[in-house]
Amino acid sequence: MTNRPPSEPESSPKTALGFDEFIAILVAFTTIGAILFWSLSRRDSSWNLNGLLLPNSTPSPSVQPNPVLPSPTAKVEPYPVPNNVLPYSSPEAVVEPKTPLFSTNSATPYRAMLPSVLVIPTQSPQAQTPVSSSIELESSLKSSALPLVTPVKPKSIIPPPIAFNDVPNDFWSRRFIDVLSARGILKGFPDYSFRPNQPVNRAEFAAILEKAFDQKLSKTAIAFQDVPTKFWATPAIDQAISAGFLKGYPKKTFKPQENISRVQVLVALASGLNLKAPTSPNQVISVYKDAKDIPAYAVGKIAAATTNGLVVNYPNLQVLAPNKVASRAEVAAMIHQALVKRGKLQAITSPNIVRRSSPPQASPKISPELSQTSKAKPKGELPTGGSSQ
Structure with a gap:
């Protein structure tokens, strides 16, 4: 028998992979997966x-996220x-x-x-604020110890009076002047003087009446021949005529530059305030020592002015001096008393104010003390220590 060389063993298809082959395949797949992952991330x-x-x-700035913000108008x-x-x-x-x-x-x-x-x-922070926070704030304000202040109507502030350099503190009409100057009714001159003893003409008196009473025109103005249309005191004169304080002279004249007397001042104030004359005017004016110098047309008006506390006499309380030219100090005192009667000013105490009560049947509102004082005095004598009411 002939000996043959050993043949190579045949490989079986069911033999398992070796360890080296498994590692190689795992590395290959891992590499491929890493490359795919890197490419996808790019x-x-x-x-x-x-x-x-x-x-x-x-x-890197090139790979930073770029979030897309919504446009202002887009939903x-x-x-x-x-x-x-x-x-x-x-x-x-x-x-x-x-x-x-x-x-x-x-x-x-x-x-x-x-x-x-x-x-x-999706909403603004203000819209997402819980409603409970506003409720808690409101409740905390209500439970606060500080009370809620209700606004009140502002009070009128009266400025201080003008310090005139020619009106001393002890001047008899100083208090009347201060009250009127603080309210803008009376003004001084550019040199800070008042000139209390200077006379007052009819145009100046009309201007003082306009500032003191501030009444609207109720009648048609009179076209005086001696008062130009562009005269500085024309509006004041028209108002004084319309309110019934002043009247003109015959032939449609007013005489604006004429100095006004004390009796004319009192008659004008009694007429403008619609003061009624007492039933016994002669008895009322009898308190003045110069009652005979009062013009007949002015007796009733002077008696009404005396009864209502409009008369201010200086230095003698019982001397009226009706026909004397009225000074700025005297006009200030009488205008003040007229405003007190109208209810626009508070009364002040002055020893120069004439207080004379009318008979009981003419004025039932007179106080009992004043009536008793008047009855106790002799006829023609003024009660002492009078003050305006």
């Missing part, structure tokens, strides 16, 4: 592997919020999970592995 801008490969490196749909994101955060808040994405052993935070999550609220 296409998707929402993935950033720079932080995974280089933990301390800063992401914003609710953004899907992940389960680990709070339901509300500020417009620039970045939500970062506390656990890493892939491995618990990695020190790289989630922000380095994934792009920042920009949470855009």
Whole structure:
């Protein structure tokens, strides 16, 4: 028998792969998977592997996320919020999970592995303010210890009187002048003087009446021949005539430059205030030592002015001096008393104000004390210590 050389063993198809072949195949698939993963991450801008490969490196500007913000006019749909994101955060808040994405052993935070999550609220922060906060604020204000102040009507502030350099503090008419100058009824001269003893003409008296009583025209103005249309006191004269304080002279004259007398001042005030004469005017005016000098047309008006406290005499309380030219100080005192009678000013006490009560049948409102005082005095004598009412 012939000996043959041993033939090569035939490989069996059921033999398992060796360890080396398995490692080679695993490395090949891992490499292919890594290449595919890298290529996909380059296409998707929402993935950033720079932080995974280089933990301390800063992401490149080219691969940073570019979130798209809604336009001001476009309608914003609710953004899907992940389960680990709070339901509300500020417009620039970045939500970062506390656990890493892939491995618990990695020190790289989630922000380095994934792009920042920009949470855009669907409503403004003011609209999302809870209603309970406003209710609590209102309740706290109501329970506050400080009381709520209700605004009141502002009171009128009267400026201080003008300090005239020729009206001393002890001047007899100083208080009347101060009250009227503080209210702008009387004014002084450019040199800060008042000139209390200077006479007053009819035009100046009309101007004082206009500022004191401020009445509207109720009648047609009279075109006086001696009062030009552009005269400085024409509006005041028209108002004084319309209100019944003054009258003109015959032939449609007013005589604006004529000095006004004391009796004319009192007659004008009694006429403008519509004061009624007492039933016994002669008995009332008998208190004046110079009652015989009162013109006949003015007896009733002077008696009415005396009864209502409009007469102010200085230095002698019982001397009326009706035909004397009225000074600025005397006009100030009488205008003040007329405003007190009208109810626009408070009464002040002055020893120069004449107080004379009318007979009881003419004025039933007279106080008993004043009536008893008048009866106790002899006829023609004024009660002492009188003050305006």
